[in-house]
Amino acid sequence: MIHRALKKIVLAIVFAAFIVPLPRVSAEATCAMLTFSDNTRFYKIGGAGMLSDLVLEKLVASGKLSFKETKPLTGDSVMQLYDEDGKMYKIINQCRATGNYNPVFEGRQFDTAYARSVDLAVEGDIVEPELVQQIGRESGVKYLIQGTIDNYGTGKGADGLGTASMVATMLTGIPIFGLSSDESILGVSCTMRVIEAETGKVVWLKKMYEQASVTSVDIGKLSVGTDEMNSKMYYDAMDKVAEKLSATFLEDLQMHKLPIDMGV
Incomplete structure (x- = not known):
């Protein structure tokens, strides 16, 4: 009986595998996502990795792209793309070894066709073509999706007496006035790009901002909620900006504002 039950479970799992759609991952995929970079002093928090995971998850789930x-x-290679200090040290060491310092003052960074760094690249800029080509060859794709966290913003919301009164009314059943509330806000601004692997050219770019908040309401000695920033608030802000980035990306893909061969 036990073996028969296990057999039924296995058959059910096998059957489900055929009817449940899986994320589209193809050997002939045209794009890959780079882990995002964080151009703020808070880069050690790990927000860039979280944001790139969230955006990729939403794009894969859409079924509109082949990753x-x-x-x-x-x-x-990706880490080298982000290591601006390492690239400069390499140039300086080469200059010291040869005695020729022209590359420092006449290098590619002074050519307006090239981005000073991937974090500052705008549409039409060329980003580290040799390194981008290497990433393209290693990943076997035509396009690289890359993003940068540009800034975090924190602040306090309005006094929120209307919210406080509403909460108090819900708790007591009668209107109560003379209350107070505090709202803490966390905002995230981000840039996402599509880079052509063959040339290093940025062919698409969008900037987005989203925020999340938490609110505490004081009703006499009773306090409801919290105005302290926490991990959930941080995740909510990241998820909101990821949702907006992915939605805008998919909309532009449908409107043919992105390379047509990126879609499936």
Whole structure:
């Protein structure tokens, strides 16, 4: 009886595997996502990795694109792309070794066709073509989706007496006035780009901002909620900006504002 029951469970799982749609990951995928960068002093929090995971998850779930991987790329080449200090040290060391310092003052960073860094690249800029080409070859895709956290913002909301009165009314059943509430707000601004792997050219770019908040209401000695920033608030802000980025991306894909061969 036990073996028969196990057999039924296994058959049910096998059957479900055929009818449940899986994320589209193809050997002939045209795009891959790089783990995002964080251009703020809070980069050690790890928000860039969280945001790139959230955006990729939403894009894969849409079924509108064919990705090589279902995780953002984090290899050595990607890390080199973000390592501006390392690239400058390499140039300086070469100059010291040769005695020729022209590359420092006449390098590619002074050519307006090239982005000073991937974090500052705008549409039409060329980003580290040799390195981007290497990432493209390693991942086997035509397009790289990359993003940068540009800034975090925090602040306090309005006094919120209307919210406080509403909460008090819900708790007591009668209107209560003379209350107070505090609202803490966390905002995240981000830029997302599509980079053509063959040339390093930024062919699409969007900037987005979203915020999340928490509110505490004081009713006499009773306090409801909290105005302290917490991990849930941080995640909510990231998820909101990821939702907006992915929705805008998919809308532009449908409107043919992105390379047509990115879609499935």
